[in-house]
Amino acid sequence: MKILVCISSVPDTTSKISFTDGDTKLNKAGVTYIIGPYDDYALARAVELKEQTGAIITVLNVGGADAEPQIRKALAIGADDAIRVDVEPTDSYFVAEQIAAVAKEGNYDLILMGRETSDYNSGVVHGIVGEMLGIPSFSPVMQLDLNGNEVNMTREIEGGKEKLIASLPLVLGCQEPIAEWKIPNMRGIMTARTKPLKVIPAAGSALTTTEKYSLPAPKGACKMIPAEEAEKLIELLKTEAKVL
Amino acid sequence: MILIFTEIADGAIKKSSLEAIYYGSKVAEMMGTNSTVLAIGNADEAELAKAGNFGATKVLHANDTKLTNPNSMAYASVLAETVKSIGAKVVITAKSSFADAVTARAAGALKAAVVGNVTELPDLSNGFQVKVSIFTGKAFADVNVNGDVKILAIKKNVVAPIESGNSAAVQNISPALADNLFAAKVTETIKATGMISLPEADLVVSGGRGMKGPENWQPLLDLADALGAATACSKPVSDLDWRPHHEHVGQTGVKVSPNLYIACGISGAIQHLAGVNSSKVLVVINKDPEAPFFKAADYGIVGDVFEVLPKLTKAVLANK
Numbered sequence: 412m413k414i415l416v417c418i419s420s421v422p423d424t425t426s427k428i429s430f431t432d433g434d435t436k437l438n439k440a441g442v443t444y445i446i447g448p449y450d451d452y453a454l455a456r457a458v459e460l461k462e463q464t465g466a467i468i469t470v471l472n473v474g475g476a477d478a479e480p481q482i483r484k485a486l487a488i489g490a491d492d493a494i495r496v497d498v499e500p501t502d503s504y505f506v507a508e509q510i511a512a513v514a515k516e517g518n519y520d521l522i523l524m525g526r527e528t529s530d531y532n533s534g535v536v537h538g539i540v541g542e543m544l545g546i547p548s549f550s551p552v553m554q555l556d557l558n559g560n561e562v563n564m565t566r567e568i569e570g571g572k573e574k575l576i577a578s579l580p581l582v583l584g585c586q587e588p589i590a591e592w593k594i595p596n597m598r599g600i601m602t603a604r605t606k607p608l609k610v611i612p613a614a615g616s617a618l619t620t621t622e623k624y625s626l627p628a629p630k631g632a633c634k635m636i637p638a639e640e641a642e643k644l645i646e647l648l649k650t651e652a653k654v655l
Numbered sequence: 656m657i658l659i660f661t662e663i664a665d666g667a668i669k670k671s672s673l674e675a676i677y678y679g680s681k682v683a684e685m686m687g688t689n690s691t692v693l694a695i696g697n698a699d700e701a702e703l704a705k706a707g708n709f710g711a712t713k714v715l716h717a718n719d720t721k722l723t724n725p726n727s728m729a730y731a732s733v734l735a736e737t738v739k740s741i742g743a744k745v746v747i748t749a750k751s752s753f754a755d756a757v758t759a760r761a762a763g764a765l766k767a768a769v770v771g772n773v774t775e776l777p778d779l780s781n782g783f784q785v786k787v788s789i790f791t792g793k794a795f796a797d798v799n800v801n802g803d804v805k806i807l808a809i810k811k812n813v814v815a816p817i818e819s820g821n822s823a824a825v826q827n828i829s830p831a832l833a834d835n836l837f838a839a840k841v842t843e844t845i846k847a848t849g850m851i852s853l854p855e856a857d858l859v860v861s862g863g864r865g866m867k868g869p870e871n872w873q874p875l876l877d878l879a880d881a882l883g884a885a886t887a888c889s890k891p892v893s894d895l896d897w898r899p900h901h902e903h904v905g906q907t908g909v910k911v912s913p914n915l916y917i918a919c920g921i922s923g924a925i926q927h928l929a930g931v932n933s934s935k936v937l938v939v940i941n942k943d944p945e946a947p948f949f950k951a952a953d954y955g956i957v958g959d960v961f962e963v964l965p966k967l968t969k970a971v972l973a974n975k
């Protein structure tokens with residue numbers, strides 16, 4: 412059993428976002444990068460499946476060298492080896508193309524991703540990869556169990572959830588509560604240093620370029636309404652904000 | 656040619672999809688071309704013709720019984736085939752988790768650029784540029800979209816449709832459906848019925864840990880009922896099973912952009928704001944005047960939710 416876990420390296424949600432070079436680049440100073448929160452769930456479930464089935468986990472990132480601390484963390488959590496496709500992850504199709512190329516080469520039974528990245532929230536890379544490989548894709552998956560070649564899943568749908576059965580190989584976008592996030596232990600951190608990390612060049616070319624970034628207009632002051640006159644809020648929502 | 660992918664609920668085009676139709680028709684106008692709507696699944700022909708009211712001239716309806724239950728792989732196959740057969744260069748959809756799954760696979764088949772969370776009409780003065788919301792509402796990027804086929808997923812409330820009163824011609828299509836599209840078996844579907852869909856809702860009333868327990872939700876539900884609003888919650892509330900998981904909004908939950916979001920007993924952590932900060936108007940009710948949510952709010956009430964909520968419900972009902 413071989414599992415490929417695709418991780419993005421994204422700014423921590425609490426980071427303050429700003430731009431440099433005439434608003435053409437993200438200002439990375441002071442920004443903490445983390446494994447995408449959903450990708451962390453995918454990784455955690457992969458590690459649990461490894462404990463159950465002895466699966467081999469490869470972790471894959473499409474990104475620059477600055478993503479390596481996040482890759483090492485994934486190795487410390489329990490992945491066996493890592494691949495980094497050395498290119499800026501500009502757009503979903505381009506990223507998916509890199510992942511599909513690695514996946515074809517490695518013949519994985521299960522490709523686990525997060526439901527979406529937390530920077531662009533696209534939620535499409537798993538679907539594109541599934542189509543490129545000609546295998547089914549499902550997202551967002553909240554529960555995942557293997558029974559030989561058969562996969563039992565629960566997927567969130569609008570207003571509820573559905574239970575599914577499918578066969579390997581599959582591409583899945585994961586979300587909580589599929590597993591609890593794992594924190595690397597000392598031994599994991601030590602062994603991660605010597606686990607193989609292969610850096611390979613990208614294929615194909617990006618389909619989008621970013622011209623400029625901007626920040627939203629600052630929010631006006633909050634209008635306070637005394638609790639004793641709470642009903643006034645409804646009047647204001649009608650006449651002033653015009654949303655009722 | 657512009658193709659608009661729509662979602663159907665209860666035999667009619669969803670409201671978010673009607674916005675996508677209007678957006679797509681505007682793009683078609685800008686590009687000097689036409690817009691066609693793709694509707695998949697069981698729908699009423701008269702309802703589909705309403706796409707015309709939002710600017711589309713034609714609706715292609717794929718109504719094979721195999722397509723009655725939403726299946727992202729089968730729907731994607733229909734979408735990709737339709738793009739090819741009508742020669743569409745731009746595909747528009749309302750952003751949703753299901754639409755993402757469909758357009759993703761179609762993009763894989765078409766080698767299309769996919770751009771999500773689009774917040775404005777494109778700028779065509781120099782290529783094809785769109786503004787997208789990034790870092791969960793904390794910033795925007797102006798993105799040049801290349802590629803022969805472009806797929807745009809638009810955020811809710813990006814356009815305010817003006818209804819034309821026209822009606823669209825509906826044409827049935829019967830795309831080929833390979834067996835392997837139906838390889839997965841859905842064994843159970845658990846879905847809340849009679850609820851207003853959260854991602855679609857214009858008005859949302861949301862509760863946090865300040866509601867103290869699931870048994871205290873009635874005053875919040877009463878206000879939502881009076882307003883015709885959907886209900887939502889913070890993550891701890893769904894983690895504690897006070898409310899179902901699909902109601903939780905935020906970084907790891909649903910992202911909403913309604914006209915009005917009323918937060919009751921929610922502190923306003925940055926991870927929560929990530930799901931709600933593109934709401935048009937934010938109202939915060941919290942007994943702690945220092946709650947961070949007030950900094951992001953348009954209207955605030957410092958007070959006990961259990962005293963404030965009934966007052967609001969009463970005022971809504973009195974105003975009706």
Ligand SMILES: Cc1cc2nc3c(=O)[nH]c(=O)nc-3n(C[C@H](O)[C@H](O)[C@H](O)COP(=O)(O)OP(=O)(O)OC[C@H]3O[C@@H](n4cnc5c(N)ncnc54)[C@H](O)[C@@H]3O)c2cc1C
Binds near residue numbers: 864866888919925
């Ligand atoms: C990686 C990560 C991802 C996360 N993702 C999400 C997410 O997607 N969505 C999300 O919501 N959170 C998320 N969180 C959790 C988030 O950080 C906060 O912990 C959470 O939003 C707090 O929920 P809350 O406001 O309901 O509860 P609390 O922080 O406990 O706040 C309760 C509030 O209620 C007020 N209150 C209490 N009693 C009353 C009363 N009687 N009347 C009025 N007000 C009252 C209090 O003053 C307080 O402000 C995430 C956290 C992490 C680390």
Ligand SMILES: Nc1ncnc2c1ncn2[C@@H]1O[C@H](COP(=O)(O)O)[C@@H](O)[C@H]1O
Binds near residue numbers: 527
């Ligand atoms: N640069 C990347 N490198 C590796 N995996 C990625 C990358 N970008 C996205 N992914 C994976 O694809 C999932 C969906 O991402 P997206 O479609 O971009 O929202 C993420 O949760 C990751 O698992």
